[in-house]
Amino acid sequence: MMTCPSVPAIPTLWLFSILLLVVSLNAQNKSWDNPICTEGILSVPRGNPAVMTCNISNTFTDVTIQLSANGKDKTIFDKKPQGNFSWRGWELQVQGGLAQLVIKDTQDDHTGIYLWQLHGRQRCYKNITLNILEPSNEDKVPDTTLFTSFPGTVVPRSPRWNVPQCLT
Template sequence: MLAYSVTPSGLFPRMLWALLLLAASLNAYNKNWDHLDCTKHEVTVDTGDRVVMACNISNPFRDVTIELTAYGKTSIIFNQMPPGSYVNNSWWLQIQGGQARLVITDTQGIHAGEYWWTLRGSQTNFKNFTLNVTGLATDNQELESLPVHAESLTAVRTEVIFIIIITTIIIITGISVYAWYKHHFPEAPQIQIAV
């Protein structure tokens, strides 16, 4: 007759408690993660137009660094600790809480290039924007007209971490069940009959 341990110290209740504690701790940890939302990756504006590149996270920024790569050179435009409003030549950076906006009111050819943002909140997030400047005149683009890019690196990392944890739990559970089975049901001796 098989005997299963149903006491609080049995194998299966302990595994169930471990899974419940793991789920609770993951949920508590997720509330502190930055959820990054930024304007679209590539922006094209006409010379003289206003452009806004913005990122929001769910936690306050600790610091923001913006680099511009153009014409084979990389230069740091801003390396600031929030909150504040900062000006560097024709670039204007506004940081408040979990919001950061880079504004160029009179876009020229020197502004074109790849903008690399390093955003530190609860984690470090990276975002890049490509700014193309053309010579045709069109209407100015306001911040509200720029679509928000909803997918973030943090969301991808969350999914990967979740998959790794679930896979690890399944492997540990399988090994535990196998060890328990081997311990409680040792192999029966083999009987050989000589002919």
């Protein structure tokens, strides 16, 4: 009589649990917002347009933008849903998973660190620094270049706003 060796149930159960965990994590990751924003320092000659953009893979629930300059924080837009909004020279356009902050005529009071609080399926935080430069005749650009890609280089986050990038 020939008998088959018994296979312990624990390794099989353990393997099944790992497989289930991997499938679950992959399904969850597909719903992440994965924000892509203008990064680092954006330098624009005074009087020229500036555009900062954040794009996520889901639809925005709301967007909040604050400006930190000269030791003070100022809320520019607070929990704005889909649509177009304007306030004191700043224009915010939120459509689907795209949010764009436009300053058509940059001035010194626009300089600072912009904290974006993005809310899609998670709440994400991004910092973008805007510097205003002295204009030269060569720096004047026509309004047709308002909507550009993501310029700039990576810069460290402000210590005051050192928060995780995305929260669930």
